[in-house]
Amino acid sequence: MTLFPNGTILGYPRIGPDRELKRALEANWRGRIDDAEFARRTSELRLADLQRLVELGLSPDDASLPLETAHYDHVLDATLTFGAVPPRLRDAVTHGLAWEWLLARGDVDRAPLEMTKWFDTNYHYLVPELDAETTFSLADTRIVDRFIEARAAGFHTRPAVVGPATYLALAKAEGVRTTELADRLVPLYRELAERLAAAGATWLQLDEPALVADLEGFTPVELQGIARSGARAVREGGLKVLLAAGYGESSGRVEALASDVDAIAFDLVRGGLPAVTDTPLVAGVVHGRNVWRTDLDKALETLRASGSDVSVGTTTPLLHVPHTLEPESDLGDELRSWLAFADEKVAEVVTLADALRTGTTSPAFDEARAALGSRAAAEGVRDGSVRERVASLQADARTRLPYDQRAQLQRQKTPLPALPTTTIGSFPQTGDIRLARAAHAKGESSDEQYREALQAEVRRVIDLQSDLELDVLVHGEPERNDMVQYFAENFNGFSVTKRGWVQSYGSRATRPSILWGDVSRPKPFTVEWISYAQSLTEKPVKGMLTGPVTILAWSFVRDDQPLADTADQVALALADEIADLEAAGTSIIQVDEPALRELLPLRASDRAAYLDWSVGSFRLATGQAAPETQIHTHLCYSEFNTIIDAIDGLDADVTSIEAARSKMEVVEAIAAHGYSRGIGPGVYDIHSPRVPSTDEVSELIGIAAANIPEQLLWINPDCGLKTRGYEETSESLRSLVDATRLARG
Numbered sequence: 043m044t045l046f047p048n049g050t051i052l053g054y055p056r057i058g059p060d061r062e063l064k065r066a067l068e069a070n071w072r073g074r075i076d077d078a079e080f081a082r083r084t085s086e087l088r089l090a091d092l093q094r095l096v097e098l099g100l101s102p103d104d105a106s107l108p109l110e111t112a113h114y115d116h117v118l119d120a121t122l123t124f125g126a127v128p129p130r131l132r133d134a135v136t137h138g139l140a141w142e143w144l145l146a147r148g149d150v151d152r153a154p155l156e157m158t159k160w161f162d163t164n165y166h167y168l169v170p171e172l173d174a175e176t177t178f179s180l181a182d183t184r185i186v187d188r189f190i191e192a193r194a195a196g197f198h199t200r201p202a203v204v205g206p207a208t209y210l211a212l213a214k215a216e217g218v219r220t221t222e223l224a225d226r227l228v229p230l231y232r233e234l235a236e237r238l239a240a241a242g243a244t245w246l247q248l249d250e251p252a253l254v255a256d257l258e259g260f261t262p263v264e265l266q267g268i269a270r271s272g273a274r275a276v277r278e279g280g281l282k283v284l285l286a287a288g289y290g291e292s293s294g295r296v297e298a299l300a301s302d303v304d305a306i307a308f309d310l311v312r313g314g315l316p317a318v319t320d321t322p323l324v325a326g327v328v329h330g331r332n333v334w335r336t337d338l339d340k341a342l343e344t345l346r347a348s349g350s351d352v353s354v355g356t357t358t359p360l361l362h363v364p365h366t367l368e369p370e371s372d373l374g375d376e377l378r379s380w381l382a383f384a385d386e387k388v389a390e391v392v393t394l395a396d397a398l399r400t401g402t403t404s405p406a407f408d409e410a411r412a413a414l415g416s417r418a419a420a421e422g423v424r425d426g427s428v429r430e431r432v433a434s435l436q437a438d439a440r441t442r443l444p445y446d447q448r449a450q451l452q453r454q455k456t457p458l459p460a461l462p463t464t465t466i467g468s469f470p471q472t473g474d475i476r477l478a479r480a481a482h483a484k485g486e487s488s489d490e491q492y493r494e495a496l497q498a499e500v501r502r503v504i505d506l507q508s509d510l511e512l513d514v515l516v517h518g519e520p521e522r523n524d525m526v527q528y529f530a531e532n533f534n535g536f537s538v539t540k541r542g543w544v545q546s547y548g549s550r551a552t553r554p555s556i557l558w559g560d561v562s563r564p565k566p567f568t569v570e571w572i573s574y575a576q577s578l579t580e581k582p583v584k585g586m587l588t589g590p591v592t593i594l595a596w597s598f599v600r601d602d603q604p605l606a607d608t609a610d611q612v613a614l615a616l617a618d619e620i621a622d623l624e625a626a627g628t629s630i631i632q633v634d635e636p637a638l639r640e641l642l643p644l645r646a647s648d649r650a651a652y653l654d655w656s657v658g659s660f661r662l663a664t665g666q667a668a669p670e671t672q673i674h675t676h677l678c679y680s681e682f683n684t685i686i687d688a689i690d691g692l693d694a695d696v697t698s699i700e701a702a703r704s705k706m707e708v709v710e711a712i713a714a715h716g717y718s719r720g721i722g723p724g725v726y727d728i729h730s731p732r733v734p735s736t737d738e739v740s741e742l743i744g745i746a747a748a749n750i751p752e753q754l755l756w757i758n759p760d761c762g763l764k765t766r767g768y769e770e771t772s773e774s775l776r777s778l779v780d781a782t783r784l785a786r787g
């Protein structure tokens with residue numbers, strides 16, 4: 043008999059089925075509910091979630107229920123729990139929610155903690171800030187308090203906390219390697235365990251995905267050593283340790299810690315069967331990050347092959363999938379039957395655990411088999427004409443005329459001044475646009491009325507850019523609810539959900555589309571907007587598309603073929619749009635790839651193959667563009683310093699890249715690499731409403747010009763402007779244009 047429960051999940055979405063958490067957070071931030079009411083609402087949400095998990099079949103009394111503690115972010119929870127005060131905020135420490143919100147959101151004088159993507163997901167965590175003086179203390183007892191809260195309501199839960207190796211590897215520090223602080227941090231895990239044990243807890247889950255990733259600056263052995271001390275500390279504190287290292291293949295790295303923990307959760311979808319024999323195993327056979335129904339037969343086979351001391355688990359916390367399929371009636375019965383969101387995945391875990399225990403399979407297995415069969419045979423999942431087109435691609439489909447020759451043709455077709463100015467695409471998405479979209483969606487306004495409202499917005503955006511005397515204009519993207527969903531809505535092979543919200547960070551949630559079939563583009567859908575904008579000005583208006591990798595990264599993608607094949611289908615759909623944009627007279631087309639870095643595999647050995655197909659899909663999308671057509675791309679949200687080669691490989695004529703936020707750091711990497719095509723390092727940060735002065739922009743242009751030949755340099759902001767207001771946008775762009783004039787002089 044295993045000590046560990048038969049079935050568990052590594053974590054559950056915290057945002058709430060109806061985004062209750064988002065609403066509570068925003069209400070508290072706006073002062074509409076006080077801290078006590080916030081505490082009441084979030085407690086209610088946590089207990090309702092636990093109740094639902096029990097209704098779905100997880101046991102309430104054996105630590106199979108994961109305990110959710112975070113208001114905002116689980117890495118922030120560790121920062122708060124261990125009192126890791128950022129050096130720059132040492133004199134600002136308060137407590138309670140005020141302190142939590144200062145770290146998460148900043149205030150007028152102080153920036154919040156930086157946000158970065160959690161491994162290769164689209165979830166953002168708050169980066170801990172440490173230095174040589176950092177000390178730790180059990181400063182916040184939320185994990186203990188919430189255990190007690192749940193226990194009082196009848197749930198014996200399993201608390202979780204980011205383990206010390208992952209915490210330190212993800213932190214940043216001035217003047218010291220973060221891992222040098224391990225000796226100070228690890229004892230706190232013991233203290234936490236003691237407190238939890240005193241409150242009646244039995245297990246603590248240590249989340250250590252850093253063990254299965256290759257993180258710059260750390261060796262696996264170093265991280266294993268820290269994770270091991272953390273696990274030992276927890277055991278000394280009186281708890282059993284579940285070491286959770288999902289998100290990737292272990293290949294021996296996690297097994298090495300087997301004798302220091304009481305159970306290990308492995309990702310058996312991304313990785314193979316581990317070699318552990320004595321340590322109980324939580325077999326991650328239900329995928330925590332995609333939305334597809336599990337092949338229960340295959341999962342059961344894996345479980346039976348995993349040895350005797352095995353329980354059923356998810357590969358990762360279910361943080362990355364929506365709550366439930368229940369409200370998704372619009373998806374249609376067939377597609378719905380292929381899917382499993384968080385609640386349906388919990389049911390799968392329970393079904394598998396029962397089968398493992400009883401040795402017999404329930405009717406749920408037949409249902410799963412039938413759904414899988416229907417998916418494999420369904421119309422649209424395989425589209426003959428799409429497949430034929432991919433299969434018959436010519437060797438030169440991804441190659442344009444050499445850059446020097448193209449550039450000359452482009453200069454002739456579209457003459458531009460030195461240091462051309464442009465923006466990244468979107469302009470403020472005003473309340474009016476959102477209202478117009480909502481009204482149209484509800485059928486309260488006609489297509490014609492909606493189109494007129496959007497056209498008015500395009501006119502406003504063109505007028506503004508004309509007044510500012512920008513060189514390459516955009517239409518402002520008012521017709522797009524989201525830069526990926528808009529494409530999903532216009533391509534075959536995708537469906538969108540009504541309420542499939544997934545937390546992106548803090549109170550922000552996105553609704554990823556579901557890419558379930560072969561992708562093609564039935565008809566042009568961006569051309570009308572660009573053409574309309576172009577009809578209002580003599581200046582060139584950029585066509586604006588989202589690239590194949592970003593469309594994949596921000597959707598739930600089919601798991602029945604390699605990502606590379608799906609990316610090529612999306613690329614061809616985009617190539618069709620590019621051809622139509624060209625036919626309509628567009629001479630500059632931007633294909634955004636902000637997520638290029640996000641999908642970079644966690645293991646260094648997998649990266650070359652990834653960059654090969656991802657860059658290849660971009661090149662397939664743009665490869666058939668006429669040499670006269672200037673292809674732009676845009677990158678943001680990540681540090682790109684380490685993949686400059688791949689960026690070079692995109693072969694775009696012009697690349698705009700987020701740079702202002704990191705004070706032009708990337709410019710040096712680009713200069714060091716040597717770069718011969720157009721490049722626009724962002725000259726102001728669009729993430730805050732602050733208006734940069736002309737001097738500030740000039741300074742950044744100066745850094746760029748010192749590193750990059752002037753004839754390659756473009757001047758643009760860091761990213762799109764859709765989250766900003768009009769007033770700050772026009773003032774900021776004024777500074778950008780003025781600084782450019784000075785630089786030209």
Ligand code: MET
Binds near residue numbers: 763
């Ligand atoms: C996250 S990148 C955004 C690019 C898009 N064209 C925009 O301007 O909003």
Ligand SMILES: [Zn+2]
Binds near residue numbers: 676677678679760762
């Ligand atoms: Zn961007």
